[in-house]
Amino acid sequence: MVLSSGSPIPAIRIGYGEDAHRLAAGHSLILGGVAIPDAALGTVAHSDGDAVLHAVADALLSGLALGDIGDYFPDTDPLWAGLDSRAIVGRVLELVRERGYAPSNIAVVVTLDRPKLGPLRSQIARSVAELLCLPESEVGVSFKTSEGLAPAHVQTRATALLTRIAD
Ligand SMILES: Nc1ccn([C@@H]2O[C@H](COP(=O)(O)O)[C@@H](O)[C@H]2O)c(=O)n1
Ligand SMILES: C[C@@]1(CO)OP(=O)(O)OP(=O)(O)OC[C@H]1O
Numbered sequence: 001m002v003l004s005s006g007s008p009i010p011a012i013r014i015g016y017g018e019d020a021h022r023l024a025a026g027h028s029l030i031l032g033g034v035a036i037p038d039a040a041l042g043t044v045a046h047s048d049g050d051a052v053l054h055a056v057a058d059a060l061l062s063g064l065a066l067g068d069i070g071d072y073f074p075d076t077d078p079l080w081a082g083l084d085s086r087a088i089v090g091r092v093l094e095l096v097r098e099r100g101y102a103p104s105n106i107a108v109v110v111t112l113d114r115p116k117l118g119p120l121r122s123q124i125a126r127s128v129a130e131l132l133c134l135p136e137s138e139v140g141v142s143f144k145t146s147e148g149l150a151p152a153h154v155q156t157r158a159t160a161l162l163t164r165i166a167d
Helices: 051-063 085-098 118-131
Strands: 012-024 042-044 101-111 139-144 153-164
Touching (some): 051 085, 051 101, 051 118
Antiparallel strands (some): 012 153, 101 153
């Protein structure tokens, strides 16, 4: 199979996504589909504010030049208020598969000062992996602090490797 340009359809494609949310008291903190216990601050967002899943979804979309989640779930649409971000990933996975690709592995970096997330690494990786129908071993999750530079802020970055599964 070739593209209209005459180039072969790529067997693998790389995607990259980011997200950031302000943190405030009285909001929940959900990362990768996991509700973080004992978080003093949570994300201020239109949806459930899951910055890990937003970055992962954007990474998948960008790998196929399909825009970003705001194109599919505008934050001006009341329909998406409080949206469970697992639904965003589910829809994005459908779009990826419709184009003949599937995610092979994902790497996520979360920059957050508190709480310490290391003890939840496996739970978050497993949750993201389940959403993408991947083994846990294919989802890498790293945590960083901002060294106190952004204590009321969560920042996420994700890369996705997409592999062609159909012509
Ligand atoms: N919310 C976080 C942030 C970081 N960690 C872990 O702490 C270690 C040191 O982080 P630095 O930003 O100071 O390099 C690192 O091993 C992180 O995994 C964490 O568990 N939770
Ligand atoms: C998820 C959406 C839609 O509810 O809103 P937010 O929760 O504010 O999150 P953001 O990362 O700004 O992505 C835009 C929107 O698609």
